[in-house]
Amino acid sequence: MSGPHPIEDLLRTCAPQVLGALVRRYGDFDLCEDAVQEALIAAARQWPGEGVPDNARGWLLTVAGRRYVDLVRSEAARRRREDAVALATPDAELLAHAADDDRDTDADDSLALLFLCCHPDLSPPSRIALTLRAVGGLTTAQIAAAFLVPEATMAQRISRAKQTIRGAGLTLAPPEGADRTARLAEVRHVLYLVFNEGYTASAGDALTAPELSTEAIRLARMLHRLVPDDPETAGLLALMLLTDARRPARTGPGGELVPLAEQDRGSWDGALIAEGVELISRTLPRGRVGPYQLQAAIAAVHDEAPSARDTDWPQILALYELLERTGPNPMITLNRAVAVSMVHGPEAGLALLDGLGADRLLARNHRLLATRAHLLELLGDRAAAAEAYREAARHTTSAPERRHLTERARRLG
Incomplete structure (x- = not known):
């Protein structure tokens, strides 16, 4: 994946919102997700040359909606059956509906989408892959490259996850009560695993996979905005910030690993440290302390020490x-x-x-x-x-x- 880019950032921000709107409208996660991916690819190709539309999310929803109809009709033709959505909604009507429906373009189903992608019926690898694709807006090729597996392998993993969602009849309806608490914990765990794989790659020639840790931080920020009163989500974000702040010093000129005690602390990211320390300092006194908050507190002690000897x-x-x-x-x-x-x-x-x-x-x-x-x-x-x-x-x-x-x-x- 390339480095941060304004259009890329916008697409990733819009991806879960557009997918949530489409799933809420049609209910078919599998085809909706495919349609949104194609809309994102179309935007990535067109917007750099033609400019970003005034209503970027509406543009994506329009294109994704049109592609959804195409996919439904292709599915219907292949299986010799007709789908009521495709037959009942002409393209022109669909496009107008997608562009003008304020409920779709204004609503944000990102949290519900995270819950769906991290459903306990899915295997941990499937949750990670589906979250990065559906909520992160990454292509299958990007996810496969980040995890050092063939694209076909990652495609199969994502396909199985979507088949599980369809077969189990899982919906976008957010869980409530104890189930919501448990599912939020699953979401945090998936983001934690993504970050860890990015911070220290489990295999390969590179020590880190920065695109994964960066994406995990972005999604953790989003989750924190969606559940601002959840102390463990705040703790997770603080832990990521305080840990990732050391990444510039973790490797030497030749890519060699540099242990924490030997790192040049002057090259640590001071802004990330300040943000992480402020976040965990504000969160710890608020209620029951959980493991992410404690890990963030440990990271803060390391980051605030002027030297390894002073830890x-x-x-x-x-x-x-x-x-x-x-x-x-x-x-x-x-x-x-x-x-x-x-x-x-x-x-x-x-x-x-x-x-x-x-x-x-x-x-x-x-x-x-x-x-x-x-x-x-x-x-x-x-x-x-x-x-x-x-x-x-x-x-x-x-x-x-x-x-x-x-x-x-x-x-x-």
């Missing part, structure tokens, strides 16, 4: 202990072990890691192995640390991480 590790350890109480998780314990080692010494941190080694799923995880190597290095056991770094390098699928771990082992001999 307030006792405060970070206290926050990790609170975080672990909200929901025990091996990765949280792994991070707590680092904080424990910084406060109480590497032996105490290694003792925590010994317990994690009993977890079969985590035992060969490169992050556990790399953390053990780091603590052994702090302890002064160079030989054991080097072997642990080499073992971690063998288990990572990220080329930059593999090179970094191998180099750490080489330095220790």
Whole structure:
């Protein structure tokens, strides 16, 4: 994907609004989503040369509506059946309706659309792919490139997701009560996964996939606007901002990984840090504190430290202990072990890691192995640390991480 562009930003903003209007009008998510994608592609081709229409959303809704009729008629011809929508609504009437219906062009169904794309009936990979395409306005090719999979594979994933929506009869109607709370948590989790994949790509030659983390932040901003009183959504956005602020310093001139303690803090994004700190400082006192708020608070402590040596590790350890109480998780314990080692010494941190080694799923995880190597290095056991770094390098699928771990082992001999 290319960098930020005014037309691209406008299209991504309009995408969920237009799709929501079309789904609310016709109910067929599958064909409506295809129609909106074609409208977005048409706009991307025409607007740079012809100029952006005064009513950009109305233009997109008009074109998407016309394409929807074409798709319905094609579907009807192929299946030898007639669709009432296509027969009852002539093109001219449809175009006038799409351009003039203020309820469609003014209403914003973005939150309902996020709920639909993150429905629990869909698999986690399907939720991610469908959210990026339907709400993010990304093409299948863009999503596939970001996740380093063939376009055909991503197309199948999106197609299966839409088939699930159709087969289960899922609608745009937003959930209520406890279901709404649970679905909002699913939406946050999907955006969190997208951000994490962008901040540290799980595979490939590049350490980061900035287009994914940037898109996750954009969608988190949108979600925060839609549910401004939800503290965990605010916490998620703050966490993304405070974490992404360090991205410029995470790689060296050759794309090599630079650990947090060795980063040039002067190249961190001060504006993102200020925004994230202000957001989490305003959110924490408002009510029950959840995991995203606690993670954001930890990130804020790191970002506000003038140097690695000046980091307030006792405060970070206290926050990790609170975080672990909200929901025990091996990765949280792994991070707590680092904080424990910084406060109480590497032996105490290694003792925590010994317990994690009993977890079969985590035992060969490169992050556990790399953390053990780091603590052994702090302890002064160079030989054991080097072997642990080499073992971690063998288990990572990220080329930059593999090179970094191998180099750490080489330095220790």
